[in-house]
Amino acid sequence: MIDHLLTIVTFLPLAGAVVLLLWRGAPDNSARSAAMLTTVVTFIVSLSVLGKFERADAAFQMVERATWVKSIGLQYLVGVDGVSLWMVLLTTFLFPLSVLASWTVEKNVRLYMASMLVLETAVIGSFVALDLLLFFVFFEALLVPMYLIIGGWGGERRIYAAIKFFLYTMAGSAFLLVGILFLFSRSAGPVGHGTFDIQQLMSVAGSLPASTARWLFLAFFVAFAVKVPLFPLHTWLPEAHTEAPTAGSVLLAGVLLKVGAYGLIRFNLLLFPEASKYFAPAVSILAVIGIIYGAVVALIQTDIKRLVAYSSVSHLGFVVLGIFAFTNQGVTGGILQMVNHGLSTGALFLLVGMVYERTHTRDLGRMGGLAVVMPWLTGAFLFAVFSSVGLPGLNNFVGEFLVILGSFAVNRWFGALAAVAVVLAAIYLLWSYQRMAYGPIHEEHSGLPDVNLREVLVLAPVLSLLLVFGVFPKLLTDRIDPTAKAVVAHVSPDHLTDVGAGAVIQANGAAP
Amino acid sequence: MIPTPKLEFVPILPELFLCGVAIVGLLYEAVAPRSERLWHLALAMAGLIAAALATFPLWHWAGERTVMGQMVSVDRFSVVSRLLLLGIAATGLLLGTHYFSRSGDTYRGEFYPLVLFATAGMTLITAAADLILVFLALEILSLSLYVLTGITGRRTSNEAAMKYFLLGAFSSAFFLFGVAWAYGAAGTTRITAIANTLAGQTGNQGLALLAFVFLAIGFGFKVSAVPFHQWTPDVYQGAPTPVTAFMSAATKVAAFLALIRVLDVAFQPLTWDWTPVIWALAAASVIVGSVLAIAQSDIKRMLAYSSIAHAGFILTGLTSANQTGIRAAMFYLVSYALMTLGSFGVVMLVSARGEERTSLTSYAGLSKRSPLLAGLMTLFILSLAGIPPTVGFVAKVGVFTAAIRAGHTPLALIGVVSSVVAAFFYLRVIVLMYMQEPQGAFEEDRSLLPRVAIAIPAILTLALGVFPGLIVGILERASILRW
Numbered sequence: 001m002i003d004h005l006l007t008i009v010t011f012l013p014l015a016g017a018v019v020l021l022l023w024r025g026a027p028d029n030s031a032r033s034a035a036m037l038t039t040v041v042t043f044i045v046s047l048s049v050l051g052k053f054e055r056a057d058a059a060f061q062m063v064e065r066a067t068w069v070k071s072i073g074l075q076y077l078v079g080v081d082g083v084s085l086w087m088v089l090l091t092t093f094l095f096p097l098s099v100l101a102s103w104t105v106e107k108n109v110r111l112y113m114a115s116m117l118v119l120e121t122a123v124i125g126s127f128v129a130l131d132l133l134l135f136f137v138f139f140e141a142l143l144v145p146m147y148l149i150i151g152g153w154g155g156e157r158r159i160y161a162a163i164k165f166f167l168y169t170m171a172g173s174a175f176l177l178v179g180i181l182f183l184f185s186r187s188a189g190p191v192g193h194g195t196f197d198i199q200q201l202m203s204v205a206g207s208l209p210a211s212t213a214r215w216l217f218l219a220f221f222v223a224f225a226v227k228v229p230l231f232p233l234h235t236w237l238p239e240a241h242t243e244a245p246t247a248g249s250v251l252l253a254g255v256l257l258k259v260g261a262y263g264l265i266r267f268n269l270l271l272f273p274e275a276s277k278y279f280a281p282a283v284s285i286l287a288v289i290g291i292i293y294g295a296v297v298a299l300i301q302t303d304i305k306r307l308v309a310y311s312s313v314s315h316l317g318f319v320v321l322g323i324f325a326f327t328n329q330g331v332t333g334g335i336l337q338m339v340n341h342g343l344s345t346g347a348l349f350l351l352v353g354m355v356y357e358r359t360h361t362r363d364l365g366r367m368g369g370l371a372v373v374m375p376w377l378t379g380a381f382l383f384a385v386f387s388s389v390g391l392p393g394l395n396n397f398v399g400e401f402l403v404i405l406g407s408f409a410v411n412r413w414f415g416a417l418a419a420v421a422v423v424l425a426a427i428y429l430l431w432s433y434q435r436m437a438y439g440p441i442h443e444e445h446s447g448l449p450d451v452n453l454r455e456v457l458v459l460a461p462v463l464s465l466l467l468v469f470g471v472f473p474k475l476l477t478d479r480i481d482p483t484a485k486a487v488v489a490h491v492s493p494d495h496l497t498d499v500g501a502g503a504v505i506q507a508n509g510a511a512p
Numbered sequence: 513m514i515p516t517p518k519l520e521f522v523p524i525l526p527e528l529f530l531c532g533v534a535i536v537g538l539l540y541e542a543v544a545p546r547s548e549r550l551w552h553l554a555l556a557m558a559g560l561i562a563a564a565l566a567t568f569p570l571w572h573w574a575g576e577r578t579v580m581g582q583m584v585s586v587d588r589f590s591v592v593s594r595l596l597l598l599g600i601a602a603t604g605l606l607l608g609t610h611y612f613s614r615s616g617d618t619y620r621g622e623f624y625p626l627v628l629f630a631t632a633g634m635t636l637i638t639a640a641a642d643l644i645l646v647f648l649a650l651e652i653l654s655l656s657l658y659v660l661t662g663i664t665g666r667r668t669s670n671e672a673a674m675k676y677f678l679l680g681a682f683s684s685a686f687f688l689f690g691v692a693w694a695y696g697a698a699g700t701t702r703i704t705a706i707a708n709t710l711a712g713q714t715g716n717q718g719l720a721l722l723a724f725v726f727l728a729i730g731f732g733f734k735v736s737a738v739p740f741h742q743w744t745p746d747v748y749q750g751a752p753t754p755v756t757a758f759m760s761a762a763t764k765v766a767a768f769l770a771l772i773r774v775l776d777v778a779f780q781p782l783t784w785d786w787t788p789v790i791w792a793l794a795a796a797s798v799i800v801g802s803v804l805a806i807a808q809s810d811i812k813r814m815l816a817y818s819s820i821a822h823a824g825f826i827l828t829g830l831t832s833a834n835q836t837g838i839r840a841a842m843f844y845l846v847s848y849a850l851m852t853l854g855s856f857g858v859v860m861l862v863s864a865r866g867e868e869r870t871s872l873t874s875y876a877g878l879s880k881r882s883p884l885l886a887g888l889m890t891l892f893i894l895s896l897a898g899i900p901p902t903v904g905f906v907a908k909v910g911v912f913t914a915a916i917r918a919g920h921t922p923l924a925l926i927g928v929v930s931s932v933v934a935a936f937f938y939l940r941v942i943v944l945m946y947m948q949e950p951q952g953a954f955e956e957d958r959s960l961l962p963r964v965a966i967a968i969p970a971i972l973t974l975a976l977g978v979f980p981g982l983i984v985g986i987l988e989r990a991s992i993l994r995w
Contacts, residue, residue, distance in 0.1 A: 069980050070981070137905070140899055141900045141901060151942075151947045152946050159943055159947055166935065167936060170932050177928055178912065184916075188917070
């Protein structure tokens with residue numbers, strides 16, 4: 001039982017989904033509670049994964065391997081390292097909150113909750129899969145529930161947004177599939193069967209000619225760049241985020257985008273180190289453009305949800321910039337930023353959703369003075385805003401700082417431009433808060449209620465983590481560092497320095 | 513004195529059973545004042561089961577590889593082919609029985625014998641070891657299908673039958689012409705003998721290539737590969753839905769399996785020459801099928817274009833002229849049969865009486881009116897689109913792997929990009945079912961028979977998607993064509 005911890009975490013939600021799907025005529029509240037129960041239990045089980053994790057070990061842990069179909073090389077192979085561990089925990093942490101935040105969904109509750117649970121299995125599966133085809137199966141499978149959630153329970157233009165989301169992602173992963181199958185066909189000897197095992201494929205990929213490896217890098221890269229999303233492949237994101245129901249936006253920003261960034265680290269960097277270095281300048285330039293572009297476009301948004309969506313484009317640019325710096329600080333910062341962005345932006349989307357449920361508008365021009373009627377809600381909002389702009393002492397600061405530091409060492413322009421975006425983030429987020437919370441209140445908003453107990457239960461865990469990870473980033477970096485070092489050593493050994501990352505974290509941890 | 517070939521009937525017992533039972537069915541129809549559907553169904557099912565039971569022992573056949581004067585080959589390839597086709601026929605019969613029970617006026621008892629005759633032709637074509645027999649079997653199945661297409665006597669149905677017949681006769685002529693050229697090239701019509709002649713460089717290679725081209729046209733028509741696909745949408749739309757389900761699944765399976773034997777045995781020595789042709793047919797089919805399906809407003813037409821695209825995917829697997837390719841194509845055929853039977857089955861249930869509701873708009877809000885049908889349709893559509901964890905995904909991975917291993921990476925790229933295009937129109941059906949409001953009243957069809965007929969493909973679509981190993985081993989052994 002305990003040997004199959006990862007499998008249990010992965011498929012527990014799916015079991016819940018099957019129960020929900022078979023339970024015809026389940027009362028809405030039972031469906032909600034069943035989903036809640038499943039996600040909470042999944043979270044608790046995932047905590048024991050954290051407990052079992054050896055922090056100093058950079059190798060894959062808790063590996064489970066089973067032959068699936070031998071003659072075509074399929075196998076079930078899962079495991080976690082310092083990157084995927086936190087991604088799994090972030091996922092299992094955000095799902096119960098999203099389910100709780102979706103308590104107000106009234107339409108077809110059973111199907112909605114079942115989609116959420118299927119989505120959770122697919123996302124966790126993508127993070128733990130160590131077999132390329134198994135990863136692809138989860139990666140592709142997560143489109144369907146997300147598509148249903150956006151298209152079935154979203155805003156006015158939900159169908160357009162859902163189809164755009166699906167087609168963009170699928171178009172990207174089409175190339176990924178060809179890349180995977182190409183690697184597979186090269187892994188097969190004259191007689192033996194091929195394999196999709198990434199650890200074995202690393203040597204296969206290493207023996208390919210440089211030009212082939214570069215093409216394969218691009219095939220993988222497109223799929224993940226769409227998901228991240230990296231400029232200029234980001235155009236599905238504002239639509240999908242804006243039209244999705246609150247929980248959909250939270251999960252999109254919180255975990256789905258991370259699948260893309262995770263794919264870059266796990267597959268592009270590990271399989272094609274030489275090609276990664278070759279393309280690093282181009283990728284970094286795209287990331288910097290994304291950082292600035294996302295921030296500038298966020299500045300001019302009047303729709304609060306769109307604004308947060310564009311801020312995601314900007315923040316994910318940081319992640320990619322950090323990863324492709326190939327320095328210890330950069331990679332650690334990038335991974336840290338993946339977790340932190342998931343929490344901060346998740347919190348922001350939750351809060352935006354709560355505001356929307358009250359005011360029924362996302363238009364900043366039609367809000368104002370909300371701090372008077374809902375001081376707690378706007379207070380929580382301000383807290384999340386502070387976290388998102390990278391206020392020292394809150395979680396985002398450490399990650400952003402490490403990324404800027406890490407990329408500065410490689411190219412000071414990248415570091416400098418990224419730093420500018422931090423200022424822009426402060427402007428657009430604080431300004432949006434100002435337009436929402438201060439000023440004269442609109443008449444129809446004067447009687448709105450403040451947070452209720454359910455919403456407190458949704459917000460309290462995530463807001464407290466913003467503080468905890470701000471003050472004790474070591475909780476995260478302890479387990480990330482060995483993996484980050486291994487990644488850097490693999491791709492760019494000459495950048496391997498131990499100075500910086502640890503020292504900065506120490507300093508920040510002590511500062512507040 | 514002419515030596516007479518030794519006759520061994522055991523290997524063709526399945527066909528004998530099918531034809532025998534079909535003749536009994538025809539007599540019953542002629543003698544009985546008013547035939548009973550269920551008697552017909554029971555009789556036909558008994559025939560299929562008898563044929564299946566006669567097929568199983570052939571898996572361990574120890575006699576000659578070809579029997580009946582070297583006309584019929586006995587190998588595991590044909591065993592698996594027969595079983596698959598018999599399964600498709602059984603599902604088709606169940607769907608058909610329900611279809612006729614709903615609209616009594618168009619009921620015709622000949623449906624059952626005709627399906628059996630068509631099935632006999634199909635099973636025979638996959639076992640044929642001589643081009644003459646391939647042609648003969650092709651005619652048996654085609655003639656039965658022409659009649660089946662027009663069996664309800666509706667105007668559209670008759671029109672479809674006429675169109676199918678005229679174009680089909682044309683393609684048969686091409687095929688026969690190809691057989692003649694093959695004889696000219698190799699001095700024989702035996703599939704293995706052609707291979708031996710061509711391999712020994714004793715035949716005329718130029719004539720052989722010409723023969724291949726004509727045979728390819730004939731097969732291209734039957735499997736509806738572009739540019740020989742024009743009949744497909746009209747016939748699929750016009751034929752009664754259960755006939756469409758049976759025809760689209762079984763014809764494609766049978767014709768492809770026969771094509772595999774012709775390509776990978778008879779013309780195996782000319783692999784380098786025919787691969788580019790198959791490559792081009794594959795690319796054209798996936799592109800045209802996927803793109804034209806977008807513009808359709810009728811679900812049967814949409815599925816028809818999608819079946820053209822699927823023919824292209826199977827051809828993609830065949831560009832790798834080896835056992836990997838054959839196995840991938842066979843797996844794809846199994847999955848294609850499951851998805852096609854299932855999706856047309858749902859179409860039949862949604863279209864209520866007759867063929868009234870086959871437009872895409874009648875799927876609006878289906879999830880509210882009938883969650884089960886909507887759920888099943890979603891499953892089949894996801895499988896058609898190749899989304900994991902359905903069987904369609906595994907099948908696509910198989911054919912693309914085969915193509916890439918054979919060095920046809922560009923073709924795989926064309927395939928995956930077309931899959932994305934195809935996803936667009938598949939998604940539209942899901943949008944309609946789940947994200948839009950129902951229009952008009954809808955009485956859910958609650959009869960048991962068709963549900964069983966759809967539930968089996970549905971379960972297999974999922975089961976084989978998660979555990980493809982259930983059949984991969986069998987297909988692996990079946991995909992060895994010895995000669």
